[in-house]
Amino acid sequence: QVQLQESGPGLVKPSGTLSLTCSVSGGSMGSSSYYWGWIRQPPGKGLEWIATIYYSGNAFHNPSLQSRVSISVDTSNHQFSMKLTSVTAADTAIYYCARRDWVGIFDHWGQGVLVTVSS
Amino acid sequence: EIVLTQSPGTLSLPPGERASLSCRASQRVTSDYLAWYQQKPGQAPRLLIYGASGRATGIPDRFSGSGSGTDFTLTISGLKPEDSAVYYCQQYGVPPHTFGQGAKLEIK
Numbered sequence: 001q002v003q004l005q006e007s008g009p010g011l012v013k014p015s016g017t018l019s020l021t022c023s024v025s026g027g028s029m030g031s032s033s034y035y036w037g038w039i040r041q042p043p044g045k046g047l048e049w050i051a052t053i054y055y056s057g058n059a060f061h062n063p064s065l066q067s068r069v070s071i072s073v074d075t076s077n078h079q080f081s082m083k084l085t086s087v088t089a090a091d092t093a094i095y096y097c098a099r100r101d102w103v104g105i106f107d108h109w110g111q112g113v114l115v116t117v118s119s
Numbered sequence: 120e121i122v123l124t125q126s127p128g129t130l131s132l133p134p135g136e137r138a139s140l141s142c143r144a145s146q147r148v149t150s151d152y153l154a155w156y157q158q159k160p161g162q163a164p165r166l167l168i169y170g171a172s173g174r175a176t177g178i179p180d181r182f183s184g185s186g187s188g189t190d191f192t193l194t195i196s197g198l199k200p201e202d203s204a205v206y207y208c209q210q211y212g213v214p215p216h217t218f219g220q221g222a223k224l225e226i227k
Contacts, residue, residue, distance in 0.1 A: 046207065046218055046219070046220045046221045047156075047164065047207055047209075047218040047221075048218070049215060049217070060214065060215075062215050096163055096164075098163075103152060103169075103211060104152060104212075104216050105154050105209075105211060106154075106156075106164070106166065107166050107175065109163035109164060109165075110163065111163055112163050
């Protein structure tokens with residue numbers, strides 16, 4: 001059973017960079033059947049897809065965030081990461097990492113990490 | 120991008136009843152690539168339904184999905200207290216893949 005775990009600072013200053021890592025266990029990140037993604041959820045609000053990456057490094061980003069977000073993968077260390085630059089209070093959210101199947105279904109999720117943007 | 124609108128925003132029903140939650144897309148969802156997720160307080164979303172009507176592994180048959188094109192429905196029969204949650208639809212047919220705003224189901 002694949003498991004995902006997010007890690008990173010819980011507090012980021014405005015205009016700074018939000019950096020998170022997702023550690024994957026119980027499954028191979030090099031499988032051709034899956035992508036790896038990030039989704040966020042502002043407190044009390046809905047879900048927003050951020051970005052997705054394939055084990056080869058081929059990546060897709062939400063157009064609304066594309067200029068600020070980057071995603072990378074390190075299959076040898078069973079991790080993938082994201083960076084979001086120039087953050088504001090609007091980026092305060094629970095950030096989830098998840099496994100996405102070939103078609104687009106997020107079938108396994110991490111528990112999520114709350115990141116607050118505040119000075 | 121495709122906008123998904125869920126209704127009702129909140130639904131309150133007693134145990135044993137049947138709940139129907141709607142998800143309407145602003146344009147046709149390719150191949151009926153529509154999923155439903157359940158999210159309980161303090162937890163990550165859990166996949167319930169994929170491909171509009173396929174049940175994910177371990178999901179009881181009380182949960183069923185239907186619909187095609189732009190109109191989809193999640194039906195939960197024989198409601199139990201543990202079904203209280205927020206339910207989200209997600210379309211994965213047209214990039215960027217988008218989520219609905221969520222629908223809260225209260226069992227009381």
